[in-house]
Amino acid sequence: MATLICPEHPSPVADAEALRKACQGWGTDEKAIISILGRRNAIQRKLIRQAYEDMYQEDLVKRLESELSGDFEKAIYRWTLDPEDRDVVLLNVAIKQLPILDYRVIVEISCIRSHEELLAIKRAYQIRYKHSVEEDLAQHATGDIRQALSVYRYNGEEINARLASSEAEILHRVISEKAYNHEETIRIITTRSKVQILATLNHFKDDYGTSITKHLRDDSSHEYLSALRTAIQCICDHHKYYEKVVRCALNKPGTDKDSLTRVIITSAEKDLKEIKELFQKRNSRPLEHAVGKDTSGDYKAFLLTLLGKED
Amino acid sequence: MAASDELGALTRAFSGFGVDEKALISILGKWHQEQRQTFRKGTRDFFTEDERQFERWDDRHVIQLQHEFLRFKHAIVLWTMHPWERDARLLKEALHKGPQHKVLVEVACTRLSDELLGARKAYHSLFDHSIEEDVAFGIHGPERKLLVALVSSYRYEGTKVNEEIAKSEAKFLSSAIKGAAGNKNLLENEEVVRIVATRSKPHLTSVYNHYKEITGHYLDEDLDGELYLQETVQCLCKPQKYFSKVLDASMGPDVDELKKEAVTRIIVTRADVDMKLIKEEYNHKYGVSLPNKIEDVANGNYRDFLLTLVARGD
Numbered sequence: 001m002a003t004l005i006c007p008e009h010p011s012p013v014a015d016a017e018a019l020r021k022a023c024q025g026w027g028t029d030e031k032a033i034i035s036i037l038g039r040r041n042a043i044q045r046k047l048i049r050q051a052y053e054d055m056y057q058e059d060l061v062k063r064l065e066s067e068l069s070g071d072f073e074k075a076i077y078r079w080t081l082d083p084e085d086r087d088v089v090l091l092n093v094a095i096k097q098l099p100i101l102d103y104r105v106i107v108e109i110s111c112i113r114s115h116e117e118l119l120a121i122k123r124a125y126q127i128r129y130k131h132s133v134e135e136d137l138a139q140h141a142t143g144d145i146r147q148a149l150s151v152y153r154y155n156g157e158e159i160n161a162r163l164a165s166s167e168a169e170i171l172h173r174v175i176s177e178k179a180y181n182h183e184e185t186i187r188i189i190t191t192r193s194k195v196q197i198l199a200t201l202n203h204f205k206d207d208y209g210t211s212i213t214k215h216l217r218d219d220s221s222h223e224y225l226s227a228l229r230t231a232i233q234c235i236c237d238h239h240k241y242y243e244k245v246v247r248c249a250l251n252k253p254g255t256d257k258d259s260l261t262r263v264i265i266t267s268a269e270k271d272l273k274e275i276k277e278l279f280q281k282r283n284s285r286p287l288e289h290a291v292g293k294d295t296s297g298d299y300k301a302f303l304l305t306l307l308g309k310e311d
Numbered sequence: 312m313a314a315s316d317e318l319g320a321l322t323r324a325f326s327g328f329g330v331d332e333k334a335l336i337s338i339l340g341k342w343h344q345e346q347r348q349t350f351r352k353g354t355r356d357f358f359t360e361d362e363r364q365f366e367r368w369d370d371r372h373v374i375q376l377q378h379e380f381l382r383f384k385h386a387i388v389l390w391t392m393h394p395w396e397r398d399a400r401l402l403k404e405a406l407h408k409g410p411q412h413k414v415l416v417e418v419a420c421t422r423l424s425d426e427l428l429g430a431r432k433a434y435h436s437l438f439d440h441s442i443e444e445d446v447a448f449g450i451h452g453p454e455r456k457l458l459v460a461l462v463s464s465y466r467y468e469g470t471k472v473n474e475e476i477a478k479s480e481a482k483f484l485s486s487a488i489k490g491a492a493g494n495k496n497l498l499e500n501e502e503v504v505r506i507v508a509t510r511s512k513p514h515l516t517s518v519y520n521h522y523k524e525i526t527g528h529y530l531d532e533d534l535d536g537e538l539y540l541q542e543t544v545q546c547l548c549k550p551q552k553y554f555s556k557v558l559d560a561s562m563g564p565d566v567d568e569l570k571k572e573a574v575t576r577i578i579v580t581r582a583d584v585d586m587k588l589i590k591e592e593y594n595h596k597y598g599v600s601l602p603n604k605i606e607d608v609a610n611g612n613y614r615d616f617l618l619t620l621v622a623r624g625d
Contacts, residue, residue, distance in 0.1 A: 119428070126468075126469065130467070131473075132466060132509065132511070134465060134466075135467065135510060135511075138508070139509075142501065146501075147460065147463060150464065151463050152428070152432075152463065153441050153443075153444075154439060154444065155435065156435060187448065191443045191444035192444055193441065
């Protein structure tokens, strides 16, 4: 469930005017920006952008980019974009990251987004950059991560139990031989449907006693392994996965703001509530509390607003 | 008609692609027992002398005849299908019938991005699997990675091309091909697969042209002998050349059934796309018009149907 609190029928024109006022003159009224944009859903934000463009012949997003700075600017920028454009930007940044691309973001998006969302993302990427995301990914990555965004998994409910059992056996063999970049592991995790993979992993647990991710923990310096582990976690329980990302981001000295922003912005209109509940259960304190402690200023105020803080 | 003419006509009605229904009706329908027996005794190809003194249909020929009678039905059904279902079924057949992995290349590389995506969706509905998992699971040779990549592609369809990158990729291909000469390890070269599986068609056409400028040769000709890579490049850069080539090979003498099916497949799937260009290319390459060739080798309803499809857009 969403944590975003938004009014039923806000006026895009009034919002655009208020945002214009917030950006004019010396300094910027960040509180006004947060209280408007932080309380509008994707459709409402799109209408505001259109109204702003009509009224002032300027792209609101570009204006905000120039007025704001730091983590707050990054968060507002990504929040205000259309959801598929946001993922396009996240993917582009992840692919072009140096020295190595950010596997986590790529795998996250490829495993958690629905078919329709992924298609919208691919098309939006082509419009924005005039080539496909697959080309960019293939050019900047090596090995099988290149295929991460390409496979169009079967999304039905049919499972082949015999296949699940035999593929669990294959995975077990691969793990005991520590041959993690074995072609078969990649084939199974990247091409099988999510329900089939879940069935296979359940077989694994039943037949061999532990969940597969425990076995994949050993060689954490190997990016390939970490990408595989991420894929499995995202496929099995992406709420649990997101909770972990947020928890690690907050625990990290200095706080990994990129990851924190990414999770909160992407989930605020979808399932941030479930992630909050998991966080509370796991850490015995509310997520708002942890975010409040580890962040500051306008960035903090914005995140707390998205998390559902009442005014 | 004189008896020998009739024999000839009947033999012809049973040979080639499809059957000549009218000839069969008009000749066989009026022949009485002795005439039919003369026919059986006279055509050693179709009938053999059984040890118990009767002329029996040659089993292989009966099976072939079944294919020929069904050829028209198959073409009609394929033509009427939604293109997504059609391609999904063609992909499935390519994996199991034969197998004919080259057809995977053909479908994956000659369809538009959204058409291929539609075929992949239809595949889910029809077979409860993704084409990607079936290709990855069912193919074990060095071509596996290329084929999985090709069926998973969603190429940029715009016209913008980065000429610098196209040029450097052409250079790269040139040295990769020189270096591979004979070892056949081009298929497993990640960069080669990356280029052909992800780049847009306009980009690859530019790569093809730069390659010619750099080396003086055509990329697909230099890939001669490279299983799948030659077809991939041809389908992406010179589809009409590829289709003409396959059509001509399929209409040759003594061609097996799998190859013969290519005729229906290509004509049905390209009738609304680039049949005019394929005809031009065919004529240019083989010196005979495609409709004339079809007239020559095909019979009856099947022939008429093909000719109608081939004439579309004229």
